[in-house]
């Protein structure tokens with residue numbers, strides 16, 4: 001148990017609300033806002049006013065680090081016509097505004113980059129969430145050719161990806177590096193490579209989706225080559241003093257798929273390539289998992305983060321149905337992960353980290369709040385206690 005030091009006054013302490021240094025970046029606490037696509041761009045791929053308000057608000061909500069949604073490294077790597085991207089230098093100004101909004105809110109600004117691979121060219125959730133087709137084309141959202149390591153569709157009825165050539169793979173590796181360079185220019189201080197959820201990198205890792213026989217397929221060392229080269233290209237284009245996260249689906253959860261031992265082996269190699277934190281999600285190679293109507297326990301992916309942390313001696317981030325502050329605290333105290341990512345619960349309550357601080361630290365937690373709010377709320381809390389005592 002990695003308990004925080006007890007204070008001399010015996011007031012509550014919290015490891016979740018202690019700082020963490022990642023390379024030269026000081027993160028004020030271990031709560032991270034998980035990347036969440038908003039499908040709110042305007043086909044330019046640039047972040048819009050919505051992104052500034054949404055992520056600025058989440059930063060004000062007290063997380064140590066706020067990740068943007070995944071930014072496509074090229075136009076074909078988008079999920080939908082409304083995804084954000086970092087495929088052009090012309091896009092950088094609005095990304096700089098977004099990084100500034102997150103920093104102004106008090107969080108470290110993080111960006112996620114990726115390519116949706118064979119899961120590109122889909123409808124927005126509210127338009128069906130399936131592959132784009134002729135009806136979508138008629139209303140201005142034409143489908144485009146999806147790509148992958150092998151010509152295997154992600155789901156029955158979904159488009160068959162065009163098998164990438166070696167030249168195309170090398171171009172993609174370079175595009176990941178260029179997107180990282182733009183993100184650094186825009187002022188982001190942490191970067192997350194999306195290697196999960198059935199997107200392009202994941203589809204290279206899994207033997208189910210990668211049936212190539214060349215250097216990028218075959219045994220595990222071939223299937224992880226694309227991920228490693230992407231990490232190396234990103235590291236070469238991303239400042240040495242800033243951290244890199246790498247999100248994986250630590251298990252496919254499918255017969256004959258990617259397993260936890262594979263993730264540990266990958267993490268060992270990614271660490272050598274300059275990755276600092278393994279962000280451990282799972283599944284999604286075929287069906288979508290976040291919206292699956294499957295019963296799932298609290299923190300269902302935490303054991304995966306714990307296994308990668310122990311097996312590869314690397315920092316990890318846990319994600320997935322982490323909602324109770326005391327549970328989030330236990331995840332870091334029990335050495336399962338160094339950081340805890342909050343996704344949908346932050347949509348439910350953008351101030352989740354601030355409320356968690358008060359729940360774990362008592363009135364001292366109000367010090368985590370923007371003082372323009374916290375000063376009042378701490379005094380109100382005393383008043384409310386007096387009211388309760390006088391009513392008792």
Ligand SMILES: Cc1cc2nc3c(=O)[nH]c(=O)nc-3n(C[C@H](O)[C@H](O)[C@H](O)COP(=O)(O)O)c2cc1C
Pocket residue numbers: 034035036037038068069070112194196247281290319320321322341342343344345
């Ligand atoms: C609206 C929405 C968009 C998402 N977009 C991304 C994304 O861009 N990149 C990513 O890695 N995961 C994405 N995810 C997955 C979340 O980051 C997170 O892993 C998942 O929601 C489970 O965590 P939770 O139970 O705290 O929500 C998304 C999830 C949601 C709900």
